Amino acid sequence: MTVNNTTIDKAKVATEGIMQIPTWWTCPPGYEELQAKAHEIGKNELLPRAAISDQESRYPRESLTKIAEAGFGAATLPAELGGVGRGLTGFAVLAESFAQYCASATMCWVMHTAATQLMYVAGNEEQHKRFIPDVLKGKVGALAFSEPATGSHFWNVVSTAPRSGNGYLLNADKSFVTSAGEADWYIVATTYPESTNDDKLMFLVTDNNQDGITQYPYNAMGLRGNSSGPMKFRDVYVPAENRLGTEGGMNFHNDNTLDPLFLLGTAACWTGIAQGALNAAIDGAKKKVHADTGKSVAGYQVIRHELAKAQITIDSARSMLYRTAEGLDQAIANGTPLEECLFPIWQLKTHAADIVIQVTNQALQVSGGRGYLTGQVEKFLRDGRAGAVMGPTNEILREWIGKSLIDVPWFE
Ligand SMILES: Cc1cc2nc3c(=O)[nH]c(=O)nc-3n(C[C@H](O)[C@H](O)[C@H](O)COP(=O)(O)OP(=O)(O)OC[C@H]3O[C@@H](n4cnc5c(N)ncnc54)[C@H](O)[C@@H]3O)c2cc1C
Incomplete structure (x- = not known):
């Protein structure tokens, strides 16, 4: 008997006295079908690509596309926007199951899902229309928060984005960004001109291909497919329409x-x-x-x-x-x-x-x-x-x- 991903032979359980682990112990009640589907994707789509992604530090793009094709590109969004509609419990079930097969793809998907949810909650309807349909087709979002200056205090960014025309001129050094150089868009956490310690953050969305954005290689002990390398944003113009929410309050x-x-x-x-x-x-x-x-x-x-x-x-x-x-x-x-x-x-x-x-x-x-x-x-x-x-x-x-x-x- 293997926990959580193997069909249990009920006849054997009855005749040979092998203990059966109750489903509710490994899966929250009501999420069994979702968990089974996640294991199917894990076995058929993530696992076959996991070793090569690790050995060659290859970004798990195909695995992420397969996850999106299965309907999990914007998993935490409401069902009417293409989400799974099973809340954070559904999200946890998917992530725990996927990670048993390919940790790199799962981590990129978790960051992407968090970025998409942030876009949904902090963004406006026009931004939803611009980004979410592509996300459902497999486009990837990422979170550029941590900075070398403040390390693991990723909420205490020191980067700046002074106002410029109808937008901002972003200058930021980021120390680790999962999906760096691979994501289609990034939510970059930075400060705004009147930032205070208590109200510091502004969120700007950039494209991967904008001038002034450079990503650097990621070579690490594990999660080697993640492309979690540093990024630099130098005088990157971000129009105000790409700011999530207000300047402060983030x-x-x-x-x-x-x-x-x-x-x-x-x-x-x-x-x-x-x-x-x-x-x-x-x-x-x-x-x-x-x-x-x-x-x-x-x-x-x-x-x-x-x-x-x-x-x-x-x-x-x-x-x-x-x-x-x-x-x-x-x-x-x-x-x-x-x-x-x-x-x-x-x-x-x-x-x-x-x-x-x-x-x-x-x-x-x-x-x-x-x-x-x-x-x-x-x-x-x-x-x-x-x-x-x-x-x-x-x-x-x-x-x-x-x-x-x-x-x-x-x-x-
Ligand atoms: C694989 C991977 C993927 C990542 N992906 C992303 C991403 O997508 N987006 C993103 O923004 N960031 C990402 N990060 C960055 C991550 O969230 C942390 O910011 C980073 O790992 C911290 O590393 P550091 O070298 O800056 O640590 P440091 O801040 O230099 O910490 C060094 C040590 O000091 C300890 N320490 C630091 N501050 C304190 C304190 N106040 N009290 C006690 N101990 C303290 C730490 O616990 C640690 O042991 C990623 C990191 C990794 C490893």
């Missing part, structure tokens, strides 16, 4: 749209990567048989205990993931601002990014030297390691959680 959307979606989506990624690694380890442990003992690797109790510990750890993150996602959907239905739900989201991201390190290490250990060879299990470990260093980093989140616990303001 910190609100950062806390109420972007952070919740991005942290939920990435946490789903780390959980999915952990499950993918464990599935690979279980498969290998069952197949590898030692001729001298006549036992499979899975036949050793110590190995079974390690598998059990890893699965319990993953399920702790998965339980948090779906409890958080359902809580957020409930908050949206009740009209509660999502910034009031940040505490559980911070915990979720920190936990998922911690456990993926632990579980992928366990999966590699259980897989022995085979796990260490370039290939599936070590790839999960490399991919998953990004979670804790991606902003807000686990150090920052633990600080915010800790401050909240002792009743002091979390944000400096």
Whole structure:
């Protein structure tokens, strides 16, 4: 029995006494069909391209197109605009499932989905008409926030965009942009002339091919297909019609749209990567048989205990993931601002990014030297390691959680 993506042989369960894992334990009730579809896409479209994307640092464009063709190009939007209409829980189910097959494609899709949602919430109708139809056909959006000057404090940008004619002249250095040079459009977080510490952000949308935009190579330990390299914007003219919302007031959307979606989506990624690694380890442990003992690797109790510990750890993150996602959907239905739900989201991201390190290490250990060879299990470990260093980093989140616990303001 493999958790979350293998059909369980019910006859075997009955005759051989094999425990069946209840569906509700791995999938929020009502989302089974969506989860099954996501696994089908993962197996048929993402997995076959994952190794080559990793080995050659190749951007997973075809995988992203296939995801869009399956109807998930603007997943979190309302159904009448081409979205799935299954809220943030549906988004989490998709991301967790996709990540079991190709972490790079999933991370690009999560960033793209967060960018599209930000465009929908902060943008106007004209912008929706201009961007969303193409997104449904597979065009990709990206988020250019983090800057070298302020690192993981990605909300504290120092770049500038003075007014110029009927628009702005954007000058920004960005340290990491997932889909850099590959996305069709970018939401660039910058300041506006009257920015203050409390109201700093302005969001400008640029095309990939505008003069003055340069992207630099990304060569990293994992998520190697992501193209998450630096970008420079030099005197890039952005017309006012490409500003999302007003000049100020965008910190609100950062806390109420972007952070919740991005942290939920990435946490789903780390959980999915952990499950993918464990599935690979279980498969290998069952197949590898030692001729001298006549036992499979899975036949050793110590190995079974390690598998059990890893699965319990993953399920702790998965339980948090779906409890958080359902809580957020409930908050949206009740009209509660999502910034009031940040505490559980911070915990979720920190936990998922911690456990993926632990579980992928366990999966590699259980897989022995085979796990260490370039290939599936070590790839999960490399991919998953990004979670804790991606902003807000686990150090920052633990600080915010800790401050909240002792009743002091979390944000400096
Ligand atoms: C694969 C990948 C994809 C990414 N994609 C994007 C993207 O699409 N868009 C985007 O805008 N950004 C993206 N980022 C950037 C990411 O969100 C972080 O901003 C970045 O990883 C931080 O790295 P840094 O070197 O600037 O860290 P630094 O800020 O230099 O941090 C170094 C260390 O100091 C710690 N630290 C920093 N500040 C504090 C503090 N206040 N308290 C305690 N400890 C602290 C950190 O936790 C870390 O351990 C991506 C990063 C990666 C790795």
